Amino acid sequence: MATFFGEVQSVFSRAVDEDDEEEEGEEEEEDREIIAELERKREVHVTWNPEVTAAIESSPNRRLPCSNVILSVGDNATGFVSSYILSSGSWEVCGSITLWNERCRDCNPRKDSLPAPSSCTFYRSITDPTVLLCQCNSYIAEDQLFQWCEKVFGSLEKSSLNVTVLSTCPVSEYKTPESTYSLPVPFLKALRTSEYREEVPCPLLEQPNIADGLPAAVLTYCQVWQIPAVFYRCYTDLSKLDSITIDAFRPLLSCQRMSRLAADSAKIQETLRKTVKSSEIQSNLYI
């Protein structure tokens, strides 16, 4: 459309606005290159230690023999695992995941020989190398979740695999006919796949509550491919790392699968104190 002065303007019309559908197929070559480059940058990279890589390569179907994966997502869940399980000392770092997204920019793999800062770290039990822990503290974007599961579980032997996922969620997101104000927090709820037959030490998460993020992606993967998996979600009113929320996960140690991994109580207390204290010191700017 030409104006009084003759310049051509593009007219914006609501009537031809394709609001929530992105324009496709009309991208220029350059746009396509940028999109492809971005996609490459957002790829999830799983790196295993030389010993694990060797174990994967020597196994008959090139998968790591694995009986148990415990995945903790977020500060409190990873805090629980590091104080109640990792503190026993019989664990070694065996791999990591690096990825890049808008909220986690320094996680891309480095080209130099320095170890890359990773978004998730894998630990392997020294006494039983088929038990893996995965500590995940960083944000994983929606478009990376599927890839995360495919890549991690793609390198594990699934025939006797059992998956446990731990995470926390603000109690304000919990839907209940009563008010969430009167609920005793923190409390645990669980979701499990059809193949998971063991006892769950807490009530199941009832409708209309749902879960999203990495735990949802992992549970979906396990449900679809018939892997026994359970997800424990701790509803809490504290968003930062704190010992009360960490303690709320303790009922999990009553499961046989978890109890044999627990550290002794002296070590637990010591690590718990250290974990909570270090986060407190960082936040006490004015003391």
Place this chain on the structure above:
Amino acid sequence: MFVPIGSEQDFPSDYTLLLPAISVGNVGQLAIDLIISTLKIPKVGYFYTDCLVPMVGSNPYETDEENAKELCTNAEVYALPSQKLAVLQLRSLVIKKKSKSFRQALVSWIKRCAFARVILLSSCHAYHRDDTQLFGTPFRYLVTPALQKSVADVLKELEWKEMEKVSSYPGLNDNEKRVFIPGGGFTKRFYDDCCLEDLQMAVVLKFCSEGDNVPDAFSLLNQVNEWLHLVASTNGDVLAKWKAPGSWQLLFGSGLPAAIF
């Protein structure tokens, strides 16, 4: 990719597939919920895809303590052999930039299963209606050329209205017209894909606004039921025959603290 729960990989070729669009007010998804819950359609598999945001929850259609423990995921397939009906329910959003590959996955699954008909339940922003659309029925349909022949008479008899096409360049050139479904999510492009692939597909949509869209879902389904006869209509209350699933409770959040009163 369709992953069956049992060993049955494919559907008999005379099945009708019902699926929702992720559109304004989630009307299509709510309507699909009503169909599954009312007809008690069993789950037969998952539509495993990287194009939808992951979500899990317990069984939204629970009827007893035992089946309440089942897990539901973001895209599941249900089938009712007695009515030759397959239903795909989508429970989360399509990830940005993955709409195209999601539609491709849907189209290739539909082609592989050779569904006799595909019916997409959708909605469209009410505020985008033009003056003529403000009057009369809020429902519209679209059918692909492949389905047109077999359903034209039925739809004419039902006095359904086809979705009006709008000018591509309003005020400049009114000869060039196109389908326009604002707020319909992937509806329009999926319809275009089905036309290109010569699939027998129809869209049934309602003009609505974001809000409490439960009544929209009921009315869209009553409209669809006139054509497909999913549930025998009774002379009583038209809404009573659809059963809302348990997952619809607390749509507007948790209870309020008693202390505020």
